[in-house]
């Protein structure tokens with residue numbers, strides 16, 4: 273019993289002949305902020321997608337809060353979740369994508385209340401009140417009625433973060449949340465994530481911003497070629513890496 277909120281054990285995932293994940297082990301404790309870094313193609317997005325029921329793993333398992341991703345216990349055996357069950361389970365996980373992925377035809381407020389109302393069955397009035405609080409928290413209280421296209425990329429990503437939080441998720445996953453932004457808009461999004469990191473919410477953040485990883489993370493996880501090569505507190509992984517692959521990567525990006 274290791275007691276992590278998120279447990280990833282021996283996870284393998286191939287696309288045809290390409291092994292994207294080759295035995296990933298990772299534990300994230302409740303309230304922990306884990307930052308995943310690593311070269312392009314190392315499997316970071318695939319891992320997040322496996323946690324969020326967007327990819328089925330070939331081997332190993334992922335569990336969140338004691339529940340296996342993709343499966344449910346049926347007496348002594350496991351059976352695969354139905355699509356409906358996946359949708360319900362997925363509402364326990366917030367996911368913030370590189371490209372925001374807001375619904376373009378809905379207003380900011382409607383984007384945020386959609387999942388709480390339709391997937392979680394919460395009363396609309398309550399969901400809207402909470403959405404307005406979340407918008408205030410990400411600095412967008414006055415943009416509730418705007419459409420995504422009327423907002424900057426940084427504002428859209430802050431809406432996406434509010435939308436993820438509206439699920440009251442057990443964990444929030446970020447996949448390179450600032451890599452699609454113009455440089456001058458990166459800071460406002462990192463600021464919101466940093467604020468969130470200070471509130472005890474469990475976060476898994478894939479980022480190429482190594483300085484940011486250092487600032488917010490309890491644990492930095494370095495992935496390369498489909499495995500976790502090294503992990504630990506920022507000052508050990510980033511300042512005193514022991515693995516030559518970690519060293520080589522950091523020399524390139526720092």
Ligand code: ADP
Nearest residue numbers: 287290292310311312313314315316317318319
């Ligand atoms: P990262 O996010 O670290 O850049 P990814 O998880 O996106 O890495 O990709 C890991 C490897 O899997 C890469 O070689 C990528 O080309 C491959 N890959 C990812 N998604 C798919 C897919 N849907 N089909 C085929 N190959 C994929």
Ligand code: MG
Nearest residue numbers: 316317318447
């Ligand atoms: Mg990626």
